[in-house]
Amino acid sequence: MHNLTPAKGSVKKGKRIARGQGSGRGGTSTRGHKGAKSRSGWSNKRAFEGGQMPLQMRLPKRGFKNPNRTSYTALNLSRLQEISDKLGLKEVSIEALYANRIIKKGEKVKVLANGELTSSVSVKVHAISEKAKSQIESKGGSVTLL
Numbered sequence: 001m002h003n004l005t006p007a008k009g010s011v012k013k014g015k016r017i018a019r020g021q022g023s024g025r026g027g028t029s030t031r032g033h034k035g036a037k038s039r040s041g042w043s044n045k046r047a048f049e050g051g052q053m054p055l056q057m058r059l060p061k062r063g064f065k066n067p068n069r070t071s072y073t074a075l076n077l078s079r080l081q082e083i084s085d086k087l088g089l090k091e092v093s094i095e096a097l098y099a100n101r102i103i104k105k106g107e108k109v110k111v112l113a114n115g116e117l118t119s120s121v122s123v124k125v126h127a128i129s130e131k132a133k134s135q136i137e138s139k140g141g142s143v144t145l146l
Contacts, residue, residue, distance in 0.1 A: 015030075017029050017030055070108060071108070072108045072109060072110035072126065072127055073103055073107045073108065073109050073110070074110055074112050075097075075102075075109050075110065075111050075112065075125070076111075076112050076113075076114040076115045077111070077112070077113055077114060077115045077116065077117045077132055077135060077136075078114060078115020078116065079115070080092060080111065080115075080117065080121060080123070081115065081116065081117050081118060081119065081121075083097075083100075083102065084119060084121050085119075087100060089121070090120070090121060090122065091121070091122045091123075091124070092121055092122070092123050092124070092125075093123075093124040094109060094124065094125065094126075094146065097109065108126040108127070109125045109126055109127075110125065110126065110127040110128060110129070111123060111125050111127075111128040111129065111132045111133075111136075111143075112129050112132055113129050113131035113132040113135060117135050117136060117139055117141075118139070119139065120139050120140035120141045121136065121139070121141045122141050122142040122143075122144070123136060123141065123142070123143050123144070124144045124146060125143075125144075125145065125146065126145065126146050127145070128143055128145065
């Protein structure tokens with residue numbers, strides 16, 4: 001074990017930079033001449049454009065993102081009918097929609113009145129439009145808001 005050595009040519013010596021002119025890597029120490037990139041502590045900042053005014057600062061600020069907005073995933077009556085036919089569900093709930101990968105975890109669902117509903121379906125969702133509610137109840141279904 002004491003006389004094991006790596007294979008010839010497999011281990012290279014590291015570059016010894018900035019150790020005098022005789023080393024071949026003295027002087028500018030492989031950094032070229034002057035400028036910010038040759039200085040210590042230089043790093044390329046994310047939006048830096050060489051001193052030119054960066055793009056995100058040249059463009060005007062617009063709009064407003066409401067932090068209190070609740071966004072719903074729309075579920076039309078036609079899609080509701082499709083789901084109840086395909087999966088044989090009489091009660092469409094958030095858990096059933098999530099289990100069948102129709103919605104993602106934590107999404108809120110709102111039923112909208114686009115399309116036709118032909119069978120009676122009971123629905124448990126976060127929100128529903130008045131038209132959709134009246135159509136579901138006219139077919140003998142029920143609506144429960146969460």
